[in-house]
Every structure is written in C-alpha cells, then in structure tokens.
Amino acid sequence: MNKSVFYHAGCPVCISAEQDILNLIGESNVEVVNFDTDKSRIAEAEELGVKSVPALVTPNGNVLHINFGASMEDVKK
Amino acid sequence: MNKSVFYHAGCPVCISAEQDILNLIGESNVEVVNFDTDKSRIAEAEELGVKSVPALVTPNGNVLHINFGASMEDVKK
Numbered sequence: 001m002n003k004s005v006f007y008h009a010g011c012p013v014c015i016s017a018e019q020d021i022l023n024l025i026g027e028s029n030v031e032v033v034n035f036d037t038d039k040s041r042i043a044e045a046e047e048l049g050v051k052s053v054p055a056l057v058t059p060n061g062n063v064l065h066i067n068f069g070a071s072m073e074d075v076k077k
Numbered sequence: 078m079n080k081s082v083f084y085h086a087g088c089p090v091c092i093s094a095e096q097d098i099l100n101l102i103g104e105s106n107v108e109v110v111n112f113d114t115d116k117s118r119i120a121e122a123e124e125l126g127v128k129s130v131p132a133l134v135t136p137n138g139n140v141l142h143i144n145f146g147a148s149m150e151d152v153k154k
Contacts, residue, residue, distance in 0.1 A: 024106075058101060
C-alpha cells in the first residue's frame with residue numbers, strides 16, 4: 001500500500017489529530033506535511049483537492065478533511 | 078487497543094469515507110455505526126462529542142470529524 005499523506009498547519013487541533021492518525025494508521029504508513037514549516041507543499045495539496053487542514057489524502061487519492069480547523073486561504077497568510 | 082467507532086449516516090460521502098477508514102485502520106479495529114439504520118446510537122454519539130458525520134471516535138476519546146457531510150440535526154430528521 002502506498003503511503004497516505006497527512007497535511008496540517010501546526011495548529012493545536014492539527015497536532016492532536018496528527019497523533020490520532022499516526023496511532024491509528026501507523027507512523028510508517030503516513031507522511032506528515034506541516035505547512036507551517038513547509039509552504040512549498042501547499043500547491044501540491046491543493047491540486048490533490050485539500051480544502052482545509054488537517055486533511056488526510058489516502059493512497060487511492062481520496063481527501064478526508066478532518067475537523068475544519070483552518071481554510072487553505074488562512075494557511076497561505 | 079480498543080476499537081475506534083465510525084459514525085455515519087449512509088450518505089455517499091459517508092460510504093466513501095467508511096471504505097477509506099476501514100482500509101487504513103483495518104476492519105477489525107473499527108466499529109461502524111450507521112444512523113440511517115440505527116438511530117438509537119445518536120444520543121451516545123452526541124455525548125462523545127460527535128457534531129457532524131462522518132466522524133471517527135478514537136480509542137482515546139478524540140472525535141475526528143471527517144469532511145462536513147451532514148450535521149447531527151439533519152441526521153435526526
């Protein structure tokens with residue numbers, strides 16, 4: 001199975017969700033991308049359909065938006 | 078590890094998310110509750126903090142709201 005990608009922006013709800021996701025799916029199955037420290041990945045995430053963070057993009061390309069923490073527009077600021 | 082519980086309401090986005098969750102976490106680690114066929118579980122979900130479905134309640138009690146499909150008010154109708 002390919003890795004899932006978990007995109008977040010370093011907010012408290014994101015960090016909490018990150019821990020849950022890593023526990024549930026397993027660290028080795030998830031790549032974590034933090035826009036707060038890596039804005040270069042934002043365009044890629046948008047192309048994949050990420051509309052808010054935290055979001056998990058599954059190996060088959062589905063985007064699971066988890067909670068509604070920060071919109072993509074906010075992340076860019 | 079205790080099971081996670083995935084609450085949904087039978088909507089297309091719920092079913093899609095259900096498949097992703099089952100694939101990622103493993104069927105044996107998730108109990109699936111469909112409000113469309115089991116409204117008796119709605120009160121329990123609300124007590125756990127579920128505000129919209131689909132939502133995944135993790136073994137440690139965190140509620141991950143996935144997408145924003147249908148509010149709990151809509152599910153009750």
